[in-house]
Amino acid sequence: DTEVTQTPKHLVMGMTNKKSLKCEQHMGHRAMYWYKQKAKKPPELMFVYSYEKLSINESVPSRFSPECPNSSLLNLHLHALQPEDSALYLCASSPTPIPGNSPLHFGNGTRLTVT
Amino acid sequence: AQSVAQPEDQVNVAEGNPLTVKCTYSVSGNPYLFWYVQYPNRGLQFLLKYITGDNLVKGSYGFEAEFNKSQTSFHLKKPSALVSDSALYFCAVRDGTGNQFYFGTGTSLTVIP
Numbered sequence: 001d002t003e004v005t006q007t008p009k010h011l012v013m014g015m016t017n018k019k020s021l022k023c024e025q026h027m028g029h030r031a032m033y034w035y036k037q038k039a040k041k042p043p044e045l046m047f048v049y050s051y052e053k054l055s056i057n058e059s060v061p062s063r064f065s066p067e068c069p070n071s072s073l074l075n076l077h078l079h080a081l082q083p084e085d086s087a088l089y090l091c092a093s094s095p096t097p098i099p100g101n102s103p104l105h106f107g108n109g110t111r112l113t114v115t
Numbered sequence: 116a117q118s119v120a121q122p123e124d125q126v127n128v129a130e131g132n133p134l135t136v137k138c139t140y141s142v143s144g145n146p147y148l149f150w151y152v153q154y155p156n157r158g159l160q161f162l163l164k165y166i167t168g169d170n171l172v173k174g175s176y177g178f179e180a181e182f183n184k185s186q187t188s189f190h191l192k193k194p195s196a197l198v199s200d201s202a203l204y205f206c207a208v209r210d211g212t213g214n215q216f217y218f219g220t221g222t223s224l225t226v227i228p
Contacts, residue, residue: 004158042218043159043207056215090158101147101166101209104216107159 003027003052004089012113015081021110023074023091031097032074033104034066035090043090048072050097081114090110117142119208121219128196129227136191136222138206149207149216150180159205161190165189176200196226 002027004025023032031050035043048056049068063085065077074091088111092104118141130133140146147166151159163174170182180191189206206219 039196040203040221040223045215048215092123092158101164103149103161103164104159105161108158111156
């Protein structure tokens with residue numbers, strides 16, 4: 001089992017809904033990531049938090065809003081999504097952002113369907 | 116710019132036969148290379164990494180990978196495939212100064228009983 005926990009596992013939401021995805025890790029990692037993955041495609045980076053501060057935003061639409069309340073938690077707030085936003089959303093963590101020799105530890109993801 | 120290529124979308128191999136999943140990379144500076152496996156409806160699981168040192172890296176579940184600097188390759192291998200190895204495999208590279216991973220397009224491995 002993964003040491004990065006994501007909730008919920010599945011989420012169905014309408015285009016006018018507001019929902020949040022949650023991610024938690026207790027490995028003491030100081031870098032946390034949000035990825036979006038379409039079926040049989042590689043993960044696409046959305047956001048990176050380093051020491052609880054947003055360090056990378058890959059030009060993600062504002063309908064996705066990340067939040068890092070503390071070093072163990074990462075949220076992704078969703079509002080006014082489009083059907084094309086349906087995907088598997090993966091959270092990951094790594095011990096430190098730099099140096100680059102640490103692997104990412106992934107959660108099992110939230111399967112999001114926007115109707 | 117950093118990039119990773121996985122030239123095969125699909126690899127089929129008979130159970131008990133050796134398997135190879137190919138990966139080539141392009142990176143400025145020293146590469147940090149990783150292999151991940153993804154089972155259906157699961158996240159990516161780390162298999163192994165190359166940072167420096169011995170060109171043959173051993174990882175989880177009997178997998179190993181060979182780093183070849185002259186060919187800029189990092190192929191994943193296993194001497195004897197299991198049906199349970201059937202999954203999606205991703206090669207990734209990370210540069211030494213940044214905190215971004217660059218993933219290949221993935222290779223779907225099917226092990227035929």
